[in-house]
Amino acid sequence: xxxxxxxxxxxxxxxxxxxxxxxxxxxxxxxxxxxxxxxxxxxxxxxxxxxxxxxxxxxxxxxxxxxxxxxxxxxxx
Amino acid sequence: xxxxxxxxxxxxxxxxxxxxxxxxxxxxxxxxxxxxxxxxxxxxxxxxxxxxxxxxxxxxxxxxxxxxxxxxxxxxxxxxxxxxxxxxxxxxxxxxxxxxxxxxxxxxxxxxxxxxxxxxxxxxxxxxxxxxxxxxxxxxxxxxxxxxxxxxxxxxxxxxxxxxxxxxxxxxxxxxxxxxxxxxxxxxxxxxxxxxxxxxxxxxxxxxxxxxxxxxxxxxxxxxxxxxxx
Numbered sequence: 489x490x491x492x493x494x495x496x497x498x499x500x501x502x503x504x505x506x507x508x509x510x511x512x513x514x515x516x517x518x519x520x521x522x523x524x525x526x527x528x529x530x531x532x533x534x535x536x537x538x539x540x541x542x543x544x545x546x547x548x549x550x551x552x553x554x555x556x557x558x559x560x561x562x563x564x565x
Numbered sequence: 566x567x568x569x570x571x572x573x574x575x576x577x578x579x580x581x582x583x584x585x586x587x588x589x590x591x592x593x594x595x596x597x598x599x600x601x602x603x604x605x606x607x608x609x610x611x612x613x614x615x616x617x618x619x620x621x622x623x624x625x626x627x628x629x630x631x632x633x634x635x636x637x638x639x640x641x642x643x644x645x646x647x648x649x650x651x652x653x654x655x656x657x658x659x660x661x662x663x664x665x666x667x668x669x670x671x672x673x674x675x676x677x678x679x680x681x682x683x684x685x686x687x688x689x690x691x692x693x694x695x696x697x698x699x700x701x702x703x704x705x706x707x708x709x710x711x712x713x714x715x716x717x718x719x720x721x722x723x724x725x726x727x728x729x730x731x732x733x734x735x736x737x738x739x740x741x742x743x744x745x746x747x748x749x750x751x752x753x754x755x756x757x758x759x760x761x762x763x764x765x766x767x768x769x770x771x772x773x774x775x776x777x778x779x780x781x782x783x784x785x786x787x788x789x790x791x792x793x794x795x
Contacts, residue, residue, distance in 0.1 A: 524725040537783040
């Protein structure tokens, strides 16, 4: 499953398919969740805009999708 | 503290050196250290203040608890000018950011000085007029921001419905005139044109003939949602 995500993946697809990734975006203070243009932007573009490392970010998403990271609450209010 | 620059302060414009000396002599002088407060928001405005030396930061606490810096007051600048004309409360707090000497004329003193030196009253009004002008410009900026947000949101909605990914951005793939956008956003053709031209210059959109391409989607979202720039 992990290898499915690449920088070319569209943000809305990721969030729609794996809603558990939503907190990852929120934790990085990204406005992607619910953004009307999320269907057009790739992870590569989103991380570039927010000055994040793509590989690290994809890794975080992978971990969440695989249920590895259980520390998600930390980023939520 | 040298007073030579104070005589050229806008408050003293057109007054003779003797008049300025008399006005300065009528002031109370107080020294403040860094982080001291000259006034607190909500306190009654009891005097007209002039910074003789140093620097005071005027801040306002918003309802959400956010502190907003209104302006910095340096040597020769005044605040609390309204005290001469109206009993009111400080809309701001004045925090000393550089050790300062502050002159203060209480209301009764300032009123009698104005009676003796009408030019002083005229200068105070000129200073207050300048502040009003500044506020009007700020309101104008806010209105512009609101219109920009509406136009940005309209483009986002259209992109969501009819957007098409291109090599350079997102093309809103429907015939869309500037007049359409003006009607969608309750503004004028002129305003839409002005805003789109500005965004084009900023590389955010590429307006074509009845077509708009969004080149920097995130920049447009930032405007529409009033987000801080990442």
